[in-house]
Amino acid sequence: ILNVEQSPQSLHVQEGDSTNFTCSFPSSNFYALHWYRWETAKSPEALFVMTLNGDEKKKGRISATLNTKEGYSYLYIKGSQPEDSATYLCASNTGGFKTIFGAGTRLFVKA
Amino acid sequence: DAMVIQNPRYQVTQFGKPVTLSCSQTLNHNVMYWYQQKSSQAPKLLFHYYDKDFNNEADTPDNFQSRRPNTSFCFLDIRSPGLGDAAMYLCATSSLQGHEQYFGPGTRLTVT
Numbered sequence: 006i007l008n009v010e011q012s013p014q015s016l017h018v019q020e021g022d023s024t025n026f027t028c029s030f031p032s033s034n035f036y037a038l039h040w041y042r043w044e045t046a047k048s049p050e051a052l053f054v055m056t057l058n059g060d061e062k063k064k065g066r067i068s069a070t071l072n073t074k075e076g077y078s079y080l081y082i083k084g085s086q087p088e089d090s091a092t093y094l095c096a097s098n099t100g101g102f103k104t105i106f107g108a109g110t111r112l113f114v115k116a
Numbered sequence: 117d118a119m120v121i122q123n124p125r126y127q128v129t130q131f132g133k134p135v136t137l138s139c140s141q142t143l144n145h146n147v148m149y150w151y152q153q154k155s156s157q158a159p160k161l162l163f164h165y166y167d168k169d170f171n172n173e174a175d176t177p178d179n180f181q182s183r184r185p186n187t188s189f190c191f192l193d194i195r196s197p198g199l200g201d202a203a204m205y206l207c208a209t210s211s212l213q214g215h216e217q218y219f220g221p222g223t224r225l226t227v228t
Contacts, residue, residue, distance in 0.1 A: 009158065037214050048120065049206070051216040094159070102147065102171065102213045108158040 009097050011107035018085050019115055025081045026110040028095035032076035036100035040069055040080055043092040043109070085114045119143075122207050122220035129197050130228055137192040137223045139207030148190040149217065150182060151206040159206055165190060166213070202227045
């Protein structure tokens, strides 16, 4: 059984704080790790897709790293802004059609 | 803009009354997915289509069916909704297996 675990479940930070969340996934038969951002009342949007051990991706103030050998990925947000408030989902794919999602980390950024 | 559209955004149905949720896409993607997400839980894949090839997850209840009449449209039919079927239903598309998915905004289903 393929389980994707995310921590923490929720996080409250002040504007300007930097923060990070963790995604853990089974390292066997790994193909790709996805991060999505899901703002309330909107569609989940892809942030990053990572496939290689040691991959690091960056988009503005948000970055992510991948360790496929130990089965974890970190998402970092530098200088959090209120507009970063959202649920961040990670998802692992083993090469087929099925992508297993975690339950997400819900981030609240207070101005 | 190319996108994935889900209608309606909110749906209320009665216990046992069939309901259909719809999804359309302008991305011309081969793969379409339906996920069920209950409160604070991970989105759970119900089934997917690769073109017209339908693939049901082993643990998807028989109560849930799907149709894909063409590339653009995909429907989720719940034949006899129970209270436990109240959830957010997300439709997504991708060009190929394992690639990033493009999601609709979801339909929140309430069963009374």
